[in-house]
Amino acid sequence: MKDYQLGEFEEIVILTVGILNNAAYSVAIKDEIESRLKRTVSMGALHTALNRMEDKGYLKSFSGEATEERAGRPRRYFEMTALGKKAIQYAKDTRDELWAAIPKTIWQSNLSGI
């Protein structure tokens, strides 16, 4: 199951695509991430991640309408594929497993330390 390769940033992007559901295009994704996670996202990093995930088959894209504010350039909307859903599910499961495997005492000692 190690086929589901998903980097940290990629994971954030694909999750955001999921959040935005049908309105996921690059600027919207960028804004969403920036507002939720308080981090700046460069256009280059975002597009690279989107392309890479499309190549991997986690995302698919379709061309949207051209709008005035984009000087006639079309939007490119993204959508999760079944494979993409499996991939984030897998990522979450492995994290959860790891979480579960951490001895409770760690947390306690930490708490006590405060």
Add this chain to the structure above:
Amino acid sequence: MKKQHPFPPKYFLRFFRWFCHPRMLDYIEGDLIEVYDRNFKKLGKRKADWKFILDVLLLFRPGIIRPRKPIPNLTTYGMYKSYFKIGWRTLIRNKEYALINIAGLALSVTCCILIFVLVKHHLSFDDFHQNKDRIYRVVTEQHRESVSYVNSVPSPLGLVLRENHTYGEKVARMFHDSNSVITFERNGEMQMIKEPDGFAFTEPEFFEIFDFPLVQGSIVTALNEPNSAILTERLAKKYFAEQNPIGQVITYDNQVSFTITGILKDLPITTDIRPEIFVSYSSLKEYNPWLASDNAWGGISSGMYCYTLLRAGVSPEEVEEALKPYVKQNRPESKNVHHYKLQPLSDIHLNGRYGGVLEMSDIGILIAIGIFLLLTACVNFVNLATAQALKRSKEVGVRKVLGSFRAQLFWQFIFETAIIATISILIAIAAAFALVPYVNDFFQTQIPVNFLSDGILVLFIVGLDVLVTLLAGCYPAFILTDFKPVAALKGKLSMQQLGGFNTRRSLIVMQFVISQVLIIGVIVIMNQMRFAKEADLGFDKESIVMVKLGTDSVNSMHVLKNEFLRLPGVNKVSLCYAAPASSDSWGNSIRFGNDSEEVNFRTNMKLADADYISTFDLELLIGRNITPADTVREMLVNEALLQHLGITNYEDAIGQVIYANGGSMKGPIVGVVRDFHDNSFHAGISPALIASASSMYSNYAIKINGNSVKETLEEIQQLWEEQYTGKMFEYSFVDEDIAQFYESEDTLLKGIQFFSFIAIFIGCLGLYGLISFMISQKTKEVGIRKVMGGGVAHIIWLFGQEFVRLILIAFLIAAPIGWWFMNQWLQDFEFKIKLDVWTFVLAAGSTLVIAAFTVGYQVLRVAYVNPVLSLKSE
């Protein structure tokens, strides 16, 4: 609208467009603009600009940059595939046109390839020698009344050039005697063989000048000793088969024997050094003591060559200058002033003046013919393609509407032409391959048949392909792509718009000009040849056979002559030096009467017995025949001799004494004979005298009764062989010998006939294509005309007048060109036909007839077709 949009930094946007992968360009650019727009409103221009620039720079990363291999390449390939497909379909759909075009092009390209091979072959003669640029042959200009050129020199010249001067790194003399009889022993039996390429007495330096390697023996020593010989592998095999040739003995003309000391590698085809047997020069004195002596400056024997390899930096002019004093020193008296010249090796093959196989100008003519043929075929192509252009106007219109650039369309049509050109060239290569043996036969060359392995030729063919494609394709492509899409799609194009009917007309005229010039050439050459062969030569040449004399005593010579006379088939026999017209002639300077100096013209010495006049039926104008004698007692002269001496009243000449051969032959003139042609018609009639001198006879001239030539010849041979045992019986007919004078003209004639046939054929193909197109255009018109009462003759004239007019225009151009060329050609002849009107009428007439045949069938068909059918055609 645009005002509302703030503009992001221009250069960065352009930079982004340049590097971004085209697949993503639009989307990302849209993003950038959207974000910029937003920033602009929120933060102001400066900040928005900075953010934009930062974004662009951050986008410059591997996932986004376009791949290095540009994608357009892929598209172009697909386009060419499509061009090919469309081109091929067009070809298949118009089979008739395709066939005409391909046939015409293939034919002309075949000729071009053959001409190229031939020209290259002739230009490659003797270019394999390492020092070819410094090798020269010494030749002689003989200045008398007129200048004559000989490719040989007096035999001592080579010696003085070597001994007295340092110009030549090497100097070699060679005496080449062709047609020699070689005797050798094989398996204990004596064999006799005639070697047409003969035998050469050669100085050893010869092999240091030229690169002819030995396979056996050493070049340094092989010819040093007298009586040694080297021969080529081919001859060694022919003479001695499998035996070891080294040490064998061959005998030359039953006179001099040579021991073989070396074997030469076979001579390359591309050399003018023809002898295959080389023997030591020091043995020349056994064969011809005069020629071998160091003071044989008196005359020039043909075959006596001198080659030299000049030192680097020495100019031939220097050497020519240095050789001048020897003429004064050794020939102080002679009116025949020699000028020794150095002829470069590369000139030997292509200078007819010094015995070259052909002239440089012949090469030029060949190339011109090739270009002509290529042009006619291209003209055909252009004609047919523009005529057909209408059919493709819709396609062009659609393509233009869909966004084709003119250049793209242009290359599409060029590509289609390239398909046709390439097919033609492939056919032409196959044809040329098959035809090379015939070309070899015809031009007496030995071009190897596997000529396709030649790199330069392959390059030439590829170049030809490109050339033909561009020549034939450019103009039609230009016309086709010139259509205005609207007009083309509405079908509003007329023939006039298609590059002008006049262009096509002038192309047709050009083709007719070429074929008419060629036809005029053929007619004139044929007439001149017939004139030369059938004209009265001033003597009888029919059924006279010249039989070589075996060297023997005066007595047996007369005995055999009398025996010949006894044969029933023999009418007359004369002992003589040569026939009245012969390529063997002996020229001499004579002294006349009481003059103290020799005359300054060459006299042709016709030494013969008293029966010469009657055998050859020469006409005695005045005086009487010479009386039979064995030495010079009396002389007959021809009119030309007296004219040269300035004697108009022939009676005055009778009794005057002529001294010839330095005074050793002298006698009074006893009669004057009517002028006879002693040369080909190229040259005038030279002064000649007839006198008896048995020691100089070398032929029996035998007049045979025309009915039994074969039997009589056999009887003659039998008698001859009884008399001269162990010798070769050789004979030739006088009329055939004379025909040989015109060998090169015969070749020229055949060549021109062949090429004019091809040119006419290609022209006809074009004509045929054009008429069928014209008819398809005018079918309706013909129908309407017929309905309105036009007769068949009227319809025929409708099409015919066009062609008649074109041919007449072509004739007006061709006639002066043909006249000029043929007049020029005829200048080579001293005796020539007049260029008369009939030649030109015939040329024009035959073109008309040929054109009529070509277009006739189609025109008649359309003229007779029922108008109902032609009007119903849409």
